Amino acid sequence: MAANNKVLSYEKISAHLKRAEYAVAGELFQTAQRRLKAGKEVIFTNIGNPHQLGQKPLTFIRHVLALVTSPDLLEHPDARNIFLNDEIERAKSYLKNIQGGIGAYAAPNGTECVRKEVANFIQSRDGYPACSDQVFLTNGASEAVRYVLRALIRGPHDGLMAPIPQYPLYSASVGLYDGTLCGYELDEATGWSLSLPALEQAYIKAQNAGVTVRGLVFINPGNPTGNCFTYQNLVDLVYFCHQRNIVILADEVYQENVYQSERPFVSMKKVLHDLGTPYSAECELISFHSISKGPYGECGWRGGYFEMVNIDARTRQEFFKLASINLSPTVPSQVILGIITNPPKPGDPSYQRFTAEREEILASMARRARMIVDTFNSMEGVSSQEVDGAMYCFPKLELPAAAIQAAKDAGKKPDVFYCLKLLEETGISTVPGSGFEQAAGTYHLRTTILPQEREFGEVCRRLKAFHKNFMTQYGAPSAPVQLQSRL
């Protein structure tokens, strides 16, 4: 049977599925995989996957997990030589509260004892009440976002406003649900800042196209841009969305990854409540968080949550139903979520070690953020904004005309061409800016700050050496061409 006679031939499968694009697993990823299979070195700075590059898990987290995984260890006479007392007590508490242990399905919205830990965390972070019934545990924040968009997007006339550049989860999911993505540009020159005119422009453009904007997502700290919003930015977003009846989706998974003190992390939930009524009572807000980021990087366990504020109770029931079709979110990840939202306290046997491990990882990330920005800014025709938070650097590349022509000849976008050459010559795997959307006529790439410090200098050295060769090969950057293409 010829391939295209098949029921599941590419030609005959769902168009929505085919339309969804996801650059993080695109051409660069595939090329890196082939390289790896051929036995060549690959440095994976393409994805926020800290443990893959050698970041160690926090001991307390893994000890508690080992104990809830194998409760017979709790009874073993040698266990007290291995585990600290609060590790043992915490494991016992989860085993008591999770019926059937971590091998049993939880409720579709997650284990109640962990939802309570999360609610307490939110409450003490923000200083406003939080309720475990409004907290919904998921297999990572990506799944949480898809649940919400599943309800929000009904067809091509429903729009989601998302930043440009954006994390491609949003474009891909909106595509899958047949909706329309309405990009609002962040201003690169002012540190990827948010501006009301850019929001308004995107909104009017959507309106003119007959699209109803039903949701607006922002990412703070930003991915791929590494920016942190000011308090006023968040206030502006509230006013903007309240006036236009738009649900706010707050992607706050990098809330612990902040490397400066001028713009500390403030949750959108707190801002809503700071503003008081009518905003705190009317604005529909859904916030996302994850165990995969922060200093934890527990990506492989797939855990996260969303908190709902002012969401219709019957719609919350629909989220519950949707989750129940998949039976249960993964349970061990909920234990991790419980721990990171309710970590060891001063005086607990594990407190010092937990805090030291956590702080050293964040301090090292801050050093690496500084180093990568300085590296890019020392390169001809390359400029990077500060990495104030998150795990990424998103420098702008002023590519020479000859390089742009060579890319065209190869049938590739110029930033893809650059990143492929970088991978080929250095083993460094990045994601081209076009995968995140970028202002017309500009070129970027995204790299993480995750190679460990002992290797980070070498990564920076290779980036610089590669770029120097590239510029020698293709000539000086053609800034006027760039400018022209933006007019």
Next chain:
Amino acid sequence: MAANNKVLSYEKISAHLKRAEYAVAGELFQTAQRRLKAGKEVIFTNIGNPHQLGQKPLTFIRHVLALVTSPDLLEHPDARNIFLNDEIERAKSYLKNIQGGIGAYAAPNGTECVRKEVANFIQSRDGYPACSDQVFLTNGASEAVRYVLRALIRGPHDGLMAPIPQYPLYSASVGLYDGTLCGYELDEATGWSLSLPALEQAYIKAQNAGVTVRGLVFINPGNPTGNCFTYQNLVDLVYFCHQRNIVILADEVYQENVYQSERPFVSMKKVLHDLGTPYSAECELISFHSISKGPYGECGWRGGYFEMVNIDARTRQEFFKLASINLSPTVPSQVILGIITNPPKPGDPSYQRFTAEREEILASMARRARMIVDTFNSMEGVSSQEVDGAMYCFPKLELPAAAIQAAKDAGKKPDVFYCLKLLEETGISTVPGSGFEQAAGTYHLRTTILPQEREFGEVCRRLKAFHKNFMTQYGAPSAPVQLQSRL
């Protein structure tokens, strides 16, 4: 703001989402949850969740998991007192082969070393080649099914044939993707057997309604019906689907849960290859398996896989892309999948314990299957087919006319009415047959065989006592009414 002005008001969210029904989390589930919150006893026989009811995990699985979770244990001088040598070696092998350990994202289709273990398992089970590139690891079989239906179903004119009764994952997912479910009835009187006329009838009905049947799912061993297909049934399915160009979806998650020897489990993959060309080369087949069933019951970890046979390479790429939007399936569950497909071998230190634990669980399930069938068949107006496999019993209830009237008066389906009363009076939580679809005019319920043996007798006793009271209250069954409503 009034609830219905909200963007995410129930009235304004996606109709596809609202339409999807999922009985396992329906009214019975909600009522049981309320009961639990009120401090009353609930015996959860509503869902295949073995550990929730006290089934123990296999020691080898959890020891290996504890070691890969906390690799520092491998170095601890006391570890050799706690763990067997093959547990330590297996953990080391996973840690060597999974880059970054179980805290790192895996490839979207899962860790290669586990996909190889799965492929070897399939190959030795069936005696035909299997390739790790055709194996795709997921967060449980439910997610796997949704991936496939996502590609298969393009709109209301695309149909999926599914058994009646069916597991509601299929109806709910087809609803979410806006397709049409085309039910083919299993014949209860002959042990829920599959018949070609029933398949043809469903197919013609779909055709007449302008629906193109693109896929057919069968569940073997059956959920909720507990039947095991004959070899000839599987051959019939191949001929039926091949002739009509229908993708076969083989839900084989209960392949280890078989309690008789006349109809042992045979995989559809094996049957396809036994038949040879053109079937083995042309039939599009996707088979599903899970770590949540068998004697393992590792539901909370969410792990499973699907194997693709004769699926277009570009469509496989689309599955990969779809999975990549969610970044990675959960990694610890892959370790469990690796172990159950590649268990300890004779001579290994863990072999005897692993085998004994595994066999005792299955033997106990077989005893409970016998007991529950006998219990239902001893009840007035209740009849149950044999539970040949899986984890469920799906008896038919001949309800008295007065009970049917009382249900009507209460605004409930008769089987829902019965199950609610059962829950209220005994604490036993079941799922009404209407949640699975059932032949018109018949009533059923589904119970699991999962309460542990020390409690199982009491569950059976309560079922019997409740039913006796129910029949006393509502009178003798009205068999003629039943018959009439089927004509």
